[in-house]
Amino acid sequence: MGWKGREAAALPRWQSLFIEYGLLLFGSLLIAVSFNVFLSPNQVASGGVTGISIIVQTLFGFEPAYTQWALNIPLFIAGTLLLGRQFGVKTAVGSVMLPFMVLLTRGLPSLTSNLLLASIYGGILIGMGLGLVFRGRGSTGGLDLAAQLVHRYTGIGLGLCVAMLDGLVIVAAGIVLSPEKAMYALIGLFVTSKTISVVQIGLNYSKVAFIVSSVSDAIREAILHELDRGLTELEAKGGYTGQSRTVLMVVVGQTEVTRLKTLVRKLDPEAFVILSDTNEVLGEGFKLMGSGAGP
Secondary structure: OHHHHHHHHOOOHHHHHHHHHHHHHHHHHHHHHHHHHHHHHHOOOOOHHHHHHHHHHHHHOOOHHHHHHHHHHHHHHHHHHHHOOOOHHHHHHHHHHHHHHHHHOOOOOOOOOOHHHHHHHHHHHHHHHHHHHHHOOOOOOOHHHHHHHHHHHHOOOHHHHHHHHHHHHHHHHHHHOOHHHHHHHHHHHHHHHHHHHHHHHOOOOEEEEEEEOOOHHHHHHHHHHOOOOOOEEEEEEOOOOOOEEEEEEEEEEHHHHHHHHHHHHHHOOOOEEEEEEEOOOOOOOOOOOOOOOOO
16 A cells, blocks of 8 residues: 555544544444433343443433443542553543433434334444444443453453443343343343444454465465465474475455465365454555554
């Protein structure tokens, strides 16, 4: 892509901050809209502080945004005091702005009364919002901060802490709301996690191929000149024979997989080829790495 692509990727710091905070605010708005048009009207408490706020509203009638502030702000302060200032300004902004967006959009009408549709579309929209927030290197605070505190003082893995806390919210939803709504909350949580991955990684999966062949030189030349792809030679040793082998590693797009297999099969029908998915590839010919935080 040349120097122009690299220059475009390396944005000035103020532009990067503008993009990051823009993603944080827009992502928070998407989460708030999803909460008010899908989750809250149908009492789908799919984990997190937003799920707790639905349960508290059902029990005591408190406005969800106030409950979210009441949980987010103390958690942020506790995290800062106990774990240091690693959370940064964006976490503080996210902890305050998400409940504000929820309060701002609370008058939006519900789009469906179907629990399944509410769980799926609510999960998608919240996943999109969180994905954008994460791409902006931000956080909305909440139970993620609580999970870090639990992880720090118990030694339990961070991922397990997040799952445990979300699971407790869903169990509470099953008790306070209904077991059926808790099951729909699980669906929403699953859809959210998958959508976050799509937003952060994208749908353009590539394939990485590892090729072991006795004619690796010929295959290397064919990949370089016929397929027009770069590759890496890895020095390996056969586990059974103990002989030194050259393993070719090449990354190709989905549309090039058939061409690669045909090329290898033509040069060496006995070649050993491993193909696997790779979610993100950075570098010349795929995506340039830069300091910009935009999508």
